[in-house]
Amino acid sequence: MIEVKGLTKGYEGFNAVKDLDLTVNKGSIYGLLGSNGAGKTTLLKTLAGLYRQDRGVVLIGGERVYENPEVKKRMVFISDALYFFPSYTIEEMGAFYRRMYGNWNEKRFRELQKVFKIDFKRKINGLSKGMNRQVGIWLGLSAMAEVMILDEPLDGLDSVMRKKVKNLLFQDVAERELTVIISSHNLRELEDLCDYVGILHRGKMVIERDMDDLKKDVHKVQFALRESNKDREITGLEVLHKEKKGSVDVWIIRGSHQAIENRFGEMDPAILDILPLTLEEVFIYEMGDQDYEIDQILLR
Numbered sequence: 001m002i003e004v005k006g007l008t009k010g011y012e013g014f015n016a017v018k019d020l021d022l023t024v025n026k027g028s029i030y031g032l033l034g035s036n037g038a039g040k041t042t043l044l045k046t047l048a049g050l051y052r053q054d055r056g057v058v059l060i061g062g063e064r065v066y067e068n069p070e071v072k073k074r075m076v077f078i079s080d081a082l083y084f085f086p087s088y089t090i091e092e093m094g095a096f097y098r099r100m101y102g103n104w105n106e107k108r109f110r111e112l113q114k115v116f117k118i119d120f121k122r123k124i125n126g127l128s129k130g131m132n133r134q135v136g137i138w139l140g141l142s143a144m145a146e147v148m149i150l151d152e153p154l155d156g157l158d159s160v161m162r163k164k165v166k167n168l169l170f171q172d173v174a175e176r177e178l179t180v181i182i183s184s185h186n187l188r189e190l191e192d193l194c195d196y197v198g199i200l201h202r203g204k205m206v207i208e209r210d211m212d213d214l215k216k217d218v219h220k221v222q223f224a225l226r227e228s229n230k231d232r233e234i235t236g237l238e239v240l241h242k243e244k245k246g247s248v249d250v251w252i253i254r255g256s257h258q259a260i261e262n263r264f265g266e267m268d269p270a271i272l273d274i275l276p277l278t279l280e281e282v283f284i285y286e287m288g289d290q291d292y293e294i295d296q297i298l299l300r
């Protein structure tokens, strides 16, 4: 489990992460979204103990992270720029990780070669960007750590490899309660992977949601009432947004399909369509009119 309270981390008088709280439950996957410069890498490096926080508390499994080698053995941080020894082969990197991680699983390391299909004898400095990422994930999964901190690991991977990596993460979460925090610029990239998603903007968490709640609970309702009912008020629903398209009203409503259907059914509408929203739409409505530049994350 990862717990962060009141975390502030800055560079030369400028705070890249500001008074941030975050919890990632054991056995869950947290998606950290944010546009360029939002503070994702700063947050993740502080979680991984590479940076010392200026203020606040960062705990992994209840223990402070910074300058705590015992905690670092229980986590793997896979950076957007890998700190590999460039002249090492993949096999030599495996040996290096084996010395660092007590739970290192050599059998798994060998077996995962069939997934990543990169020769053990290849040197790190001869790999492409995407292959480099793959090797990071391969080593990270073989380390069998309790926590994985992944900074844009899917960037540069082709769609088949993305799917494979997601499946491997799912498997570890399900089988051994791996805890994962993973960053990305793109909601769509994370929506089928994460249990929770948070959007970081200018160092602050502007929205955090449970993905299951988001997916099942918000609907777009298009309706037109008959002349005789036009003035009746529709109450008892949590309406996030209202607009009119010609004679049809379009409302965004939080609530189950059934509850919405029941409530509108009482009005005997001439038109009633209850549609699920895409996740991007849900986030946009949830964010309301707040002036955040989230388009890059949501509208791809």
Ligand SMILES: Nc1ncnc2c1ncn2[C@@H]1O[C@H](COP(=O)(O)OP(=O)(O)OP(=O)(O)O)[C@@H](O)[C@H]1O
Binding pocket: 011, 012, 016, 034, 035, 036, 037, 038, 039, 040, 041, 042, 043, 185
């Ligand atoms: N070493 C550093 N020294 C000074 N400023 C830094 C340093 N690292 C990051 N910053 C600044 O902190 C802010 C947050 O950067 P960070 O790398 O954490 O964002 P990010 O969300 O990971 O961005 P990206 O998606 O572009 O990788 C940016 O304004 C960046 O310029």
